[in-house]
Amino acid sequence: MASHALGGPRPGNRNVLLKIVILGDGGVGKSCLMNRYVNNQFNDNSFHTIGVEFLNKDVKINDETYTMQIWDTAGQERFKSLRTPFYRGTDICMLTFAVDDRTSFKNLTMWKNEFLHYANIKDASTFPFIVVASKADIGADKRVVTESEIKCWCEVNDNIPYIETSSKDAINVETAFALGVDSWKRLEEAFDKTNNYVADTVNLSRLAQRNSSKCCSN
Numbered sequence: 001m002a003s004h005a006l007g008g009p010r011p012g013n014r015n016v017l018l019k020i021v022i023l024g025d026g027g028v029g030k031s032c033l034m035n036r037y038v039n040n041q042f043n044d045n046s047f048h049t050i051g052v053e054f055l056n057k058d059v060k061i062n063d064e065t066y067t068m069q070i071w072d073t074a075g076q077e078r079f080k081s082l083r084t085p086f087y088r089g090t091d092i093c094m095l096t097f098a099v100d101d102r103t104s105f106k107n108l109t110m111w112k113n114e115f116l117h118y119a120n121i122k123d124a125s126t127f128p129f130i131v132v133a134s135k136a137d138i139g140a141d142k143r144v145v146t147e148s149e150i151k152c153w154c155e156v157n158d159n160i161p162y163i164e165t166s167s168k169d170a171i172n173v174e175t176a177f178a179l180g181v182d183s184w185k186r187l188e189e190a191f192d193k194t195n196n197y198v199a200d201t202v203n204l205s206r207l208a209q210r211n212s213s214k215c216c217s218n
């Protein structure tokens with residue numbers, strides 16, 4: 001949760017800082033996604049990430065300015081203990097798989113659960129996840145995960161928003177991050193509303209208690 005949600009009104013002239021974590025199997029294109037988004041570059045021979053790396057980018061989305069702090073994590077199993085300590089305090093989680101890699105799609109559930117566990121999030125339905133299908137530029141002959149099965153997985157998982165991207169051809173990369181921010185904003189507003197509602201309920205019940213104790217003392 002961003003600091004303004006905990007500490008009162010959003011400061012007028014400062015950017016909202018959003019911590020965004022990109023998760024998914026090794027080789028699905030997480031580093032390339034971050035590099036396309038932040039530096040508008042693509043590397044055909046990107047190396048495996050060891051642990052985590054992060055980059056910042058200031059953006060304006062729907063008239064609001066944000067500092068996007070993007071954490072690219074190592075997808076390989078052997079780096080699990082190096083990446084999981086960085087999950088806490090995340091505002092948006094991008095669950096990534098490559099459309100030419102069925103195992104990476106099957107592992108989305110594992111990634112989601114790993115994140116929920118180490119970020120200590122109790123209710124997945126209130127957290128802004130985004131599913132990012134990467135390498136959408138590859139030919140139809142190489143594609144092994146269909147759009148309908150991705151949509152189905154998202155539906156079963158609290159209707160997580162989903163987008164197909166290509167870092168190589170710069171398709172939908174900015175939109176993917178904007179989608180994450182949209183989802184974060186929607187859930188944050190819902191959270192604020194619920195909390196106000198709970199606060200009102202508490203106040204009303206306190207009032208009722210006070211009134212009823214008055215009645216008792218009469």
Ligand SMILES: Nc1nc2c(ncn2[C@@H]2O[C@H](COP(=O)(O)OP(=O)(O)OP(=O)(O)O)[C@@H](O)[C@H]2O)c(=O)[nH]1
Pocket residue numbers: 024025026027028029030031032033043044045046047048049050073074075076134135136137138165166167168169
């Ligand atoms: N065709 C295509 N290849 C891509 C795309 N994005 C990444 N790749 C390639 O996929 C390979 C792996 O990309 P990375 O970004 O290093 O993958 P990663 O998910 O960060 O991998 P780990 O660091 O091991 O977790 C590289 O050879 C990239 O060039 C894409 O949009 N299209």
